[in-house]
Amino acid sequence: MDSALVVGGTRFVGRHLVEELLAHDYHVTTFNRGNHDDPFAENDRVDRVEGDRNERRDLLTAKREADPDAVFDCIAYKPRDVESATDIFADVDAYVYVSSGAAYADEEVPKCEDETALESCTAEQATDDSWATYGPRKAAGDRIVSEAAERGVNAMAVRPPVIYGPHDYTERLAYWVHRVAEYDEVVVPGDGTNLWQRAYVEDVAQGLRLVAEEGDPGEAYNVGDRNAVTLDRMLDLIADALETDVERAYTSPRELSIVDLSPDEFPLYRDYPHLLSTSKIAELGYESTPLDEAMARTVEAHRENGLTGEDEGPERETEERLLDVLGTV
Structure with a gap:
């Protein structure tokens, strides 16, 4: 792989991911609405496509202009976002969805990808924007990734706990x-x-890249401070x-x-x-x-x-x- 599309890419996780990909010789395209300063505006190895990820036409434009080997979806917050992306990017070498440790339902120690149950997600929760439904929405995205892999899409998920590091706007x-x-x-x-448990943001970026390069379709991977x-x-x-x-x-x-x-x-x-x-x-x-x-x-x-x-x-x-x-x- 040598080209990547980062959905997001200017604020926190996406920003560090772009830096991680550049350090490993990728050409990167970021896709976002342009509401925040672009830290890579002067970098000739980073292109930017402006658009709304909720608009299918905009995602298709980003795909056409970036022609990516790998797609990293940092701002998919609702199941419909993941459904649309796994359809549009069905033929890329890797589609990596940023999920969350909040997707786990059972209070097990530790929580394991192939053992710990995920949150359920109702139709009402799937369209909600509140923190109370964040875990269920992320879990629904994980299930969509798994279903897409069964159709032949090279889709995978990464589940970090609370992320910290430079440029963390949550404070x-x-x-x-x-x-x-x-x-x-x-x-x-x-x-x-x-x-x-927490996850240092540069490590999350490393994990996303590794999953794209080495991960198995349909699988989810926890990432965090060891x-x-x-x-x-x-x-x-x-x-x-x-x-x-x-x-x-x-x-x-x-x-x-x-x-x-x-x-x-x-x-x-x-x-x-x-x-x-x-x-x-x-x-x-x-x-x-x-x-x-x-x-x-x-x-x-x-x-x-x-x-x-x-x-x-x-x-x-x-x-x-x-x-x-x-x-x-």
């Missing part, structure tokens, strides 16, 4: 980076041992990257309720462990970035871009009121 991790950088003490929900860490260990990594220390106030739901907070209001908190097995993609040659390196790059990028994540979690004033109360108990 979930930026919330914790800002807290550690700016304050001596932070409120931590629970005892810090909750586990929600060394999953607790919330507490994540704070250690952030502090190390910032060359600082931070005190932690571990808080129970009852203590948080003093200031009308609950654990799930804190970003990257999950009550039950969420861990994906990555052994299947490792067989394709996947290796994740050492955590200290991944966090150092992420912290540097978030600080350089002034990201604070302040809208992603409790207000600092509320936390300080709780800290004052806990300090007098």
Whole structure:
């Protein structure tokens, strides 16, 4: 393979994917609506086709102009998106759909591609835009990929958990980076041992490329940090990257309720462990970035871009009121 079409390609996962493909000698075409700055506008190995992925004619135009060996679908959020793409790109060497670890229904540890059940998806959920239906919609896309492979389409899916890294516009991790950088003490929900596996964005890009090149049609592949860490260990990594220390106030739901907070209001908190097995993609040659390196790059990028994540979690004033109360108990 030497040519790729990236549906998306300017913001987060797609941006890193383009860089990964360029590093492996692909000629890349991005397809998007042009609503965001194009970081590859001056790169003569990257073309861009402007259009709406929801318009079949626009997708056909992108296919004709890119003539891709591989297609990477970073912004398919509804089952109909995947249905249309697997039809239009039925004859490419590889169609790779970016799914999600949220597609899994059962709370197993770890979640395995060929064993853990997927979410069901009703007709109403399939057309919804809310976070509550995100997992079911991604799972429906996975099933469409599998069905397309049965028809001879070289379609595959990649399932990452929460993705972090430079250019992350969600600012979930930026919330914790800002807290550690700016304050001596932070409120931590629970005892810090909750586990929600994450995936460094450059590794996700690597995984997408490997699946296109080496994956089997109809298969899904988990991708994530091979060394999953607790919330507490994540704070250690952030502090190390910032060359600082931070005190932690571990808080129970009852203590948080003093200031009308609950654990799930804190970003990257999950009550039950969420861990994906990555052994299947490792067989394709996947290796994740050492955590200290991944966090150092992420912290540097978030600080350089002034990201604070302040809208992603409790207000600092509320936390300080709780800290004052806990300090007098």
